[in-house]
Amino acid sequence: MSLRTAASRQSRLLLNSASRQSNNGLLRGSLNAMRTKTTLTALSSSRSNNAITTSPASANAIRSFSTTPRLGQALRRTPLYNLHLEKGAKMVPYAGWSMPVLYDGQSMTEAHNFVREKAGLFDVSHMRQHVFEGPGAVEFLETITPTDVTSIPAHESKLSAFLLPMTGGIVDDCIITRLTPDLFYIVTNAGRDAEDTAYLAEQLKTLNIPQCRHHIYPNRGLLALQGPHAAAILAEAMTKLDTLQHHTSQETSESALKNLKFGQSLFLQKDRSIWGFESSIIISRGGYTGEDGFEISLPGELTEQYANTILETGTPDRVRLIGLGPRDSLRLEAGMCLYGEDLDDTKTPVDASLNFIIPKNRRQSTGYHGHQVINAQLAKSAPFKKRVGIVVEGPAPARKGTQILGPGDDVIGVVTSGIPSPTLGKNIAMGYLDSEFVDLGKNGTDVGLSVRGKRREGKIVKMPFVPHKYYKGE
């Protein structure tokens, strides 16, 4: 026995420790105050061949579909699997998928810094892509999430969460993008696929809202291009990609991106005569690093071509493939949650300090799951926890599971994610204060952290740890 991952104490060596890392949604952070984008694309609901469809009537059919492998089942591969191997990726099992954690010749810190200084291309095709459509879609989504779905302008996205009935616990966090009045594109976590699938099927069946159809698109790709050079590289790459060129024919790709602000999306259709989600390309401005950047949802068969074009356009001086390892350190610096670490279904959005995902006009609503608990927590008439950011003094990082201590060494909470921040050169962590101690959760409050039995000093700070650099227009 010896070198073990202290945080989990299960895998014998660090060599596998990266498998704990990362994944998760796009467009995290404060997605509020975004302007309406008016280029509403009329998208008919042509049923695609490859979509998996759930409706109240066929709610049970979906249960048989899951990407979570049973024992002995092979890991799933994204459309970029071969490219990852070609680029010397160290592949690890993640949520039933074989995913790159780091590429040949990279260190965690170098790869992390490269994204902050230049640009990184991430394969996030393991994430689940859904469509909810029909006249009942708004009502359905406003029942299972706290989001004001009615008010989302077309081609804009909101961070949201699927909630458990009664308790308001977070089943998964997600990004909801409105494509047309009745059509919503939603991205959820790979690691929650089985739970999401069961939950959505159950909700569709129980709520039985007429005309809300659910489709899952398991064969689409999802790329994230993140970093200060992302916009310039993508604008240039788009001129080389016929599809994108064609569909921004009204404007140059450069001006199309210039007009695309954080939280907004471009919906591009390969052939205007065949409307449908299946063949569409969606470019959303946002991401999971805190940098300016884009997430590109596209048909699986186009994914490798697009990735290669972006990499060739940017050249290794400006853009590199980046794996799940740095993705985790980047998102933590940006103050964003990773489901399974910082979020679970015993926590409501209020516990998770995600109050901004519950707009004012929904705080009195009795129409969404968990409103009994959540509205009371918002009114401070029910206990709630508080997710806080902590900067740890001294050289020892405070990892997941580290106890947060009050002035008298009493335990007041627990760390859920912690790393040495490559950007700041300091140890940062996020964690939860127990409900009795939320008053201590003010910026600047001194706390202790019990690292291997020793009290280390720390301070509660405002998140993000590293300022967001979202593009809000010129």
Add this chain to the structure above:
Amino acid sequence: MASLFARSAVRVGRNVMPVMSKRAFSASAGRFEVIKKYTKDHEWVSYDTDSKIATIGITTYAASALGDVVYVELETPGTALTEGSSLGVVESVKSASDIYSPVSGEIVEANDALTDKPGLVNADAEGEAWMVKVATEGSELEALMDAEGYEGFKKEGAH
């Protein structure tokens, strides 16, 4: 047990004579008592059968797998170790890894240089970045792998 081990140590020493000969001539006056062994958890132990001091660190392979080491915390001299007890922790950006002692004994020296320069672990894992020296009878060493065995083990682990 001790005498049995001493014999086997000498035998191992002879086996690796081509590698050890330089040191033998320059430093230890023709004795071949320093043996180097490896654990399945990617540590190395260099044991001097004369002084009965084991020097312990993590292998170059482990350091590379860990990535950028940002912090090393070691138990202090005087700490009694049993096989499997923690002698320290290595923290990288990606994870915290306990280092569990492959031998029983008492720490006589900890490498304080690693406190200020944790990056030494990446730069010279099997040299300057030794972690602790332990006074031990070394009875656990025989079960560990020699260099050749460890090479084979790494290859197996890669699949």
